[in-house]
Amino acid sequence: MPKTRRVRCPYCGFLDVIKWGKQCGHQRYKCKNCNSFFTHRREDISKRNRFIWFKSWVRGKQTLEDISEKSGYSVRQLKHWFYEYLDDAPT
Numbered sequence: 583m584p585k586t587r588r589v590r591c592p593y594c595g596f597l598d599v600i601k602w603g604k605q606c607g608h609q610r611y612k613c614k615n616c617n618s619f620f621t622h623r624r625e626d627i628s629k630r631n632r633f634i635w636f637k638s639w640v641r642g643k644q645t646l647e648d649i650s651e652k653s654g655y656s657v658r659q660l661k662h663w664f665y666e667y668l669d670d671a672p673t
Contacts, residue, residue, distance in 0.1 A: 593618045637665050 589599050589611055596615035602627070603610050608621040635653060638644045639660075644666075646657045 589622050591616065591618065592620055633667070635660065636667050639664060667668050 588597050591599055591611075591613035594613060594616040596613055598614045599611045600614065602612040602619060604635060605621055607668055608623075609621055610619060610621050629642050631653075637651045639646060646663060649660055650657045
């Protein structure tokens with residue numbers, strides 16, 4: 583029997599969740615414990631994509647507005663993520 587990956591509620595950590603339609607093309611879930619709704623996202627892929635956008639901004643190839651149009655995130659959100667990378671930079 584193949585092992586299936588179970589989705590965990592990001593709010594309470596409960597494993598008993600049910601599928602609850604789709605939102606923006608992503609599967610939506612409902613937690614049976616806390617009744618919250620969420621979409622499952624892969625954080626490792628999101629962080630990798632953020633860093634790729636950050637590199638293109640630092641190299642001067644694209645402006646924040648260009649990256650905002652391609653990624654779907656606001657310029658304000660991108661600044662928040664990018665300045666975190668700059669704060670963590672070695673001195």
